[in-house]
Every structure is written in structure tokens, then in C-alpha cells.
Amino acid sequence: MTVRVGVIGVGTMGQDHVVRLQRRVNGAEVVALADMDHARLEAVAASVPGARTMASGDDLIVADDVGGVVIASWGETHEQYVLSALAAGKPVFCEKPLAPEAEACQRIMDAERAGGRRLLQVGFMRRYDQAYRALFRTLREGALGAPLMIHCAHRNPGVPSFYAGGMPITDSAIHEIDIVRWLLEQEISAAQVLRPRRASRARPDLQDPLLLLLEMCDGTLVDVEVFATATYGYDIRCEVVCESGTVALGDGSRVVVRNGGARSDRVPDNFQERFRDAYDAEFQEWVNGVERGQTGGPSAWDGYAAAVAADAAVASLQSGERVSVSMLARPRFYEPTVAQPVLMNR
Ligand code: ISE
Helix, strand or coil: CCEEEEEECCCHHHHHHHHHHHHCCCCEEEEEEECCCHHHHHHHHCCCCCCEECCCHHHHHHCCCCCEEEECCCHHHHHHHHHHHHHCCCCEEEECCCCCCHHHHHHHHHHHHHHCCCCEEEECHHHHCHHHHHHHHHHHHCCCCCEEEEEEEEECCCCCCCCCCCHHHHHHHHHHHHHHHHHHCCCEEEEEEECCCCCCCCCCCCCCCEEEEEEECCCCEEEEEEECCCCCCCEEEEEEEECCEEEECCCCCCCEEEECCEEEECCCCCHHHHCHHHHHHHHHHHHHHHHHCCCCCCCHHHHHHHHHHHHHHHHHHHHCCCEECCCCCCCHHHCCCCCCCCCCCC
16 A cells, blocks of 8 residues: 655755655655745655645645655744644654654643544654664663763754754754663753854854763763764764773764775765665654554654753753753653554555
8 A cells, every 4th residue: 555645844854755755665655745935845846746736734734635744844833733633633754853842742742642542753763773773782782781871973064054042952962862862761861061162163143062961860971062063074973881891883884995095984974864774764664654554663752852851951051050851751652562553544
């Protein structure tokens, strides 16, 4: 069976997802597109045979031929579209962050629970990356003992002009916030942001780089360097220091070149290149789940938990103080062990 997908938001990320759904994911067809920028919408639709353009995201959600909704629009619009998709009873994939503030994520959780079945997957694609998965398995094997500290770096070659204020946290470090929760199966109890000397090229509205410290509930400490304008490429690092050894992501390149007395390998250009296979795997799993009538992967709870920690980190970016993370208890509905009712296939 083919899952008929509607995509809301066809900027850089949305276009990337449209191409993967068309060409690299089995069992999906893109049938409808929506975007507030009509010129961009028409331009993208011209390259997607069989896809209609819709007047709005809400029209797309209720269209009869749309069986699954992908939301890749600007973060501020996520809550509205997710709530509409849940109200329409349609499976929905929402890019990160689920919503810019934790309270919006809470409203989404409430709506999903009121509907009685899981319909939402959040786009934390790093959980599908082979290197992070190998790191997760190594930790579970137990030979290294308990994790004590995690060192992470998140370096972008550059960022768009709208990337400002708290975005190093809400748009970038949100991935580390999610991945350390997933790796350690622990929630975050406090956050603090340190402001190193600023890069001379950083715009005045951006603290770049910054250092985020996260305290996990079991005492594990995590440091995350976010450097949005690192210029040399897209570089993601993660090293877990355990009682009896360490495990780190490899550098990901397939070949090493030796030439002219030097050795070199490739640094990815951007996150689309570095995480391409992870995005593909994430979407394949979503489409398979929609076909079976069952939603898995990162949940609204994961979106909420990440947003609460991000809110604390943004508050610390402003105040310089350590900020405690105070969150709801995880509802039983979002416990990984609770079997979810099967949806009708669409
Ligand atoms: C971007 O929005 C992403 O989601 C990337 O995965 C992240 O690495 C980058 O820092 C963000 O700006």
C-alpha cells in the first residue's frame, strides 16, 4: 500500500523531505504541498509530478487523499498544524522543535492523549543515525561501566540571517538535548549557559559560540559547544566518558586521503549531508508505521522534555545563572512499554 503524504512547509528542510519521500523512501507518494510563500510553493510543486498545491496547511490536513502529514514549516506554526492533524485523526510527522515553548508541547500532549492514540512522531533524526546507534549499543553492552560525562560539539559552517537569540539552543542544541536523554535514558535536571569570547564575525544578536552545561538526573554532566559560524564545515562530535573507558562518534568519513605529506578526510558541508541516511531511515520508519497504523519514534513527550530543558537553557543564556529544569511526570500514555492501539490504514 502507498501512503499518500501532504507536506506543509517547502523551505530547505521541506524540500529535502519531499525529495526523500519521492525517491528514497519506499511506499510513499507526495500528493499535496502547502507553504505560506506561494511563489516558492509553485516552484517546488513544478518538480513534484502528481502533487497539488493547497491554499493553506489546514486545507492540506483535511484533504481526503492525504493519509499522513509532514510539518516542516517555521517552528512557530507547528502547534497549530499538529493540533489540526490530531483533530483530523491523521498521523503526523513534525520537524523539531515540536514547538518553540514547552507550554505549547504540553497542549499537544494533552490533545494527543485526549484522542486516545499516538499519532505524532517528532523529527529527532539523530536517533536513526548509525554512529549514534552504535554508541548507544556500546553503552548498553556494559563493558565501559557507567557513563560519567559527555562532551559534545555542534558546529555549523554558518547559519541563515533569521538565526538569532536563543536559536543556538532551540534550533541547534535541541538535538544534543534529545540525544543525551535517549543515550542515557535519563531526564535533564538543570542547565547553564557560559558565554565564551565571541567570534569576531558573529552578529550582535547572536552569542556565538556558547557552551551549554546539562546536568542529568543521575548526576551525569554533559557539555555542548555550539558554534554556529564555525565556517569550515558541519562537525558533530559526541564522546561519552564512562568508568572504564570512553566511546565517541567516529568522524564519519568513508576515505582518508594522503597527499603531499598531509593526511585529510572530509568534513560534511551541512546537516543534510551528515544526516542524510538518518533522515531517510527516520522517514522510512514513519511511512512503515503509517501503513501499519502504528506510530513510533520520538514522541510528543520527547518533544516536550526537550523543550523544557531548552527553555531552562535559554533562561540561563539570558541570566547567566544555573536554571533548574522542572517538568511534569511522564504520563503513562508515553511510557515506551505501553502498547498503542492500531489505527485504521489509510
Ligand atoms: C538546523 O535547523 C538543524 O536542525 C540541524 O540539524 C542543526 O545541526 C543545525 O544547527 C540547525 O540550525
